[in-house]
Amino acid sequence: MSIERKAVRIDSRTPWLKDVRRMLSPMSGVTDRPFRDLCRAYGMQMGFCEFASAAGLMYGGEATWKLVDTEGEEDWVGIQIFGAEPEHLASAARLMLGRRHDVLDLNFGCPAKKVVKKCGGSALLADLPRLEKIVQAVIAESDKPVTAKIRTGWDEDSVNYREVGLLLQEAGIQWVTMHGRTRSQKYRGEANWDHIADLVETLDIPVVGNGDVVDAASYEKMIRHTRCHAVMIGRGAFGNPWIFREMESVDQGVVPKPVPFEELCRVSAEHVRREVEYRGEPQGCYSVRKHLAKSFRGYPGAAALRKRLFATEDSARMIAILNEVACFDDPRGAGAAAGSEAE
Numbered sequence: 001m002s003i004e005r006k007a008v009r010i011d012s013r014t015p016w017l018k019d020v021r022r023m024l025s026p027m028s029g030v031t032d033r034p035f036r037d038l039c040r041a042y043g044m045q046m047g048f049c050e051f052a053s054a055a056g057l058m059y060g061g062e063a064t065w066k067l068v069d070t071e072g073e074e075d076w077v078g079i080q081i082f083g084a085e086p087e088h089l090a091s092a093a094r095l096m097l098g099r100r101h102d103v104l105d106l107n108f109g110c111p112a113k114k115v116v117k118k119c120g121g122s123a124l125l126a127d128l129p130r131l132e133k134i135v136q137a138v139i140a141e142s143d144k145p146v147t148a149k150i151r152t153g154w155d156e157d158s159v160n161y162r163e164v165g166l167l168l169q170e171a172g173i174q175w176v177t178m179h180g181r182t183r184s185q186k187y188r189g190e191a192n193w194d195h196i197a198d199l200v201e202t203l204d205i206p207v208v209g210n211g212d213v214v215d216a217a218s219y220e221k222m223i224r225h226t227r228c229h230a231v232m233i234g235r236g237a238f239g240n241p242w243i244f245r246e247m248e249s250v251d252q253g254v255v256p257k258p259v260p261f262e263e264l265c266r267v268s269a270e271h272v273r274r275e276v277e278y279r280g281e282p283q284g285c286y287s288v289r290k291h292l293a294k295s296f297r298g299y300p301g302a303a304a305l306r307k308r309l310f311a312t313e314d315s316a317r318m319i320a321i322l323n324e325v326a327c328f329d330d331p332r333g334a335g336a337a338a339g340s341e342a343e
């Protein structure tokens, strides 16, 4: 039996949201198409593309458009755009017309200097008139439901998620995702789940909770603490698409099982194959490295394995290494006690 959440007003344009609980955060450099597909196979219900600059979509080249490559992607998928100029975001929304996506998400949370110095991302939390203009302009142009992802505020002295949430709800946003940190916290400290719980109680529309969910236990704890409609996972999924299966177990009321080592290797090999199919050789090999490094981190022998995997630009070789390692016993078992190289 799934855990009780707050009853919310789900818009008729997103009836499917009723059953969507497990989302993958947009993560720049991480949540590309092959990774989203992999997470989906493990129980992710909705994935988000890496954020794309509105100006980049208007004037940029292939690289920006690759960020919003959703052609033929299964349900449910969101495209996220960012920028500071309402006209740019409206143009980006027009450019997305007819493109495969289920929602168009607005980024009001990015803390990166290069984004906020141009008044985009989380800087908009400190400029609500501009934020409102952006929301109105995008809703007017988009053929899809529009959602927003925010932080709790710019800094500790200007926590304003209630005001922002009510503004977004009033403007016609379908749901709000909130990362429970301020911009000035960046990724430091802990996400404030009390603030997420408060936003859930404040709004009638769904709130998606985000921040510091890293496993089944923290997933369950966040839902119980905040009663949020769905949970969005970022860093906890990086190198760990299995987290969605753990979360699904929680939703089904069964005990989650840890991922067997053999499966970790087999799926990593599949990830290499998909990245290379998507980006070609050797770019796919480079792109998958960060995922592999995360997946095996903490395993005895991980450093040596990483060295072998990173020494090659040939996907067939990488896959062969992973298949070879898959035949070993889980190194966290007997091998760990034998004192093999740990990280």
Ligand SMILES: Cc1cc2nc3c(=O)[nH]c(=O)nc-3n(C[C@H](O)[C@H](O)[C@H](O)COP(=O)(O)O)c2cc1C
Pocket: 025, 026, 027, 028, 029, 030, 049, 050, 051, 080, 107, 109, 110, 149, 179, 210, 211, 212, 213, 232, 233, 234, 235, 236
């Ligand atoms: C490498 C990286 C890239 C990120 N890129 C984006 C992005 O493109 N858009 C966005 O809204 N948030 C982005 N975020 C923030 C995450 O979506 C998420 O809000 C944050 O990591 C907190 O959730 P977590 O504790 O589950 O990781 C990024 C985070 C990381 C670590």
